[in-house]
Amino acid sequence: MAADYAEGSLSLRAEMMLQxxxxxxxxxxxxxxxxxxxxxxxxxxxxxxxxxxxxTDTEAVAQVVSQGLMDVGGYVEHALGKRTDK
Known part of the structure; x- marks a missing residue:
């Protein structure tokens, strides 16, 4: 997994989890x-x-957002319908 970050990108799964x-x-x-x-x-x-x-996860999110590797804006829907964020 570390190789993903050495190349300046996140794996899709890691990005989705951090989002x-x-x-x-x-x-x-x-x-x-x-x-x-x-x-x-x-x-x-x-x-x-x-x-x-x-x-921390918060630091991880802040770092990848500041590097332009991830966008946390927008709409995320929980598969079970229990949580939605806008």
Whole structure:
């Protein structure tokens, strides 16, 4: 996964997970969308944070947005219909 960041881009899955974190989703909610456990989502996002050299998901989101690698604006819909952000 680290190779993604060395080339200046995020994997699609990592980007989608970070977008959901930016909108306040829990690891468990994200996992439900990806058919993963919340623990697995945490592991994946830990790899993302390590690759970016940051300690929190918030810092990861801020860094990739500032680098132009991700846009967190717009509309995100939770697959179960429990959370929507505009």
């Amino acid at each position: 959901r974190r930016a909108h306040g989703w829990t690891y468990r909610e994200i996992g439900a969308d990806f058919d993963l456990s919340g623990d697995r989502v945490g592991q994946i996002l830990k790899q993302v944070r390590e690759a970016l050299g940051v300690e």
